[in-house]
Amino acid sequence: MRYLRMTLAYVGTAYAGWQRQPNRVTVQSVLETALARVIGECVHTVAAGRTDAGVHALGQVVSFSTETRLSNEALRRALNACLPNDVCVLEVCDAPEGFHALRAAIGKCYRYLIQTGSLRDVFATDRLWHCRYELDCEKMRQAACHLVGRHDFRSFQSRGSPRRSTVRELRRLKIDATPLLAGQRISIEIEADGFLYNMARNIVGTLVEVGRGRLEPDQLPLILQARDRRRAGPTAPAHGLYLVAVKLRDSSSCSST
Numbered sequence: 001m002r003y004l005r006m007t008l009a010y011v012g013t014a015y016a017g018w019q020r021q022p023n024r025v026t027v028q029s030v031l032e033t034a035l036a037r038v039i040g041e042c043v044h045t046v047a048a049g050r051t052d053a054g055v056h057a058l059g060q061v062v063s064f065s066t067e068t069r070l071s072n073e074a075l076r077r078a079l080n081a082c083l084p085n086d087v088c089v090l091e092v093c094d095a096p097e098g099f100h101a102l103r104a105a106i107g108k109c110y111r112y113l114i115q116t117g118s119l120r121d122v123f124a125t126d127r128l129w130h131c132r133y134e135l136d137c138e139k140m141r142q143a144a145c146h147l148v149g150r151h152d153f154r155s156f157q158s159r160g161s162p163r164r165s166t167v168r169e170l171r172r173l174k175i176d177a178t179p180l181l182a183g184q185r186i187s188i189e190i191e192a193d194g195f196l197y198n199m200a201r202n203i204v205g206t207l208v209e210v211g212r213g214r215l216e217p218d219q220l221p222l223i224l225q226a227r228d229r230r231r232a233g234p235t236a237p238a239h240g241l242y243l244v245a246v247k248l249r250d251s252s253s254c255s256s257t
Contacts, residue, residue: 001065004072005095008060011086013126013239017053018060027051027087031062034082038075040070044194047148048105048246049195055129058111059090059245063101091197107247108172109191110200111239114208116184128185129204129240135211137177138187143210144173146220147203154227160233168225169193175207189244198235206233 009032016024018124018207020032028045028201048061068075071091079089113128115121120130147170154166177184188207190200209215215233223231 001067001238003065003073003095003097003099004062004074005043005093005099005101006062006064006089007091007179008057008062008086008163009090010057010060011056011127012051014084015053015234017055018047018049018051020243027057027060028209029081029086030087031182034079035064035066037065037082038078039070039071041066048101048248049108049243051241052238054126055241055243057156058245060243061101061105061246062102063095063099063247070162073252101246101248104248107191107193109172109189109244110194110195110206111242111244112188112190112200113242114178114186114188114204115180115183116186117180119182124241129237131208133184133212134183134214135175135208137175137184138211139212139213139216139217140207142174142217143207143215144175145222146217146224148173151224152227153196153224155203155223156199157196157229157233158202159229160197163196166196168196168199168224175201201233201236201238202229202232204236204240208235208236226247 010027015027018027020026020028032043032045043064043066045064051057076089076092087134114131115128116131116134118132150167150169152167157166170192172189174189176187188204190203210217
């Protein structure tokens with residue numbers, strides 16, 4: 001038995017999220033179908049993060065065990081030949097025995113894309129959030145400073161997937177803006193040791209409320225202290241969110257042989 005780790009990129013638009021669901025097309029279901037065709041085994045894959053419907057990934061990490069004798073490179077090429085065009089295997093490598101992508105993950109980085117202004121990008125309507133109103137990025141950055149660090153993020157957790165603890169360490173929250181012909185393109189990168197359900201999208205929705213002037217930056221500490229989802233801003237749409245990278249424990253390093 002071999003334990004493998006693969007890195008995936010996918011556009012989440014056509015999928016009901018990562019996790020397999022009855023009568024729904026998901027990233028996990030198309031990946032496992034492709035694996036069955038290539039190696040002739042019914043394998044169960046585990047992802048480092050269960051992305052929601054419409055969420056994209058640049059560096060999703062997936063683990064599974066197999067008895068195939070195919071080389072990792074041959075497996076990667078064969079899978080990409082079977083997968084839909086919106087899913088791509090970037091890398092396959094051998095992992096330590098018992099490797100489990102979800103348990104090995106000690107951090108994740110997400111990116112959220114926003115376009116402001118009256119003109120929408122017709123080629124990216126399902127890849128970013130089009131906000132017609134202008135946003136004050138400087139105020140958003142001031143608000144973001146209050147979220148960095150170790151806090152109880154219960155106010156930023158949506159119902160549906162309760163966790164034993166709602167304390168997380170937000171390691172980085174960076175906001176960049178690029179001027180466009182009308183409006184600007186805003187990129188929000190959020191890196192943490194772990195994320196609660198919809199935590200990244202709820203943080204973005206709250207920062208947008210600050211950018212619109214509906215919240216002040218100095219209200220963010222009060223929102224954290226409230227531990228009440230109703231105090232924070234709305235949940236940003238799923239289609240603007242990307243899982244950029246997953247940080248794994250050192251013992252989870254792998255070989256591409």
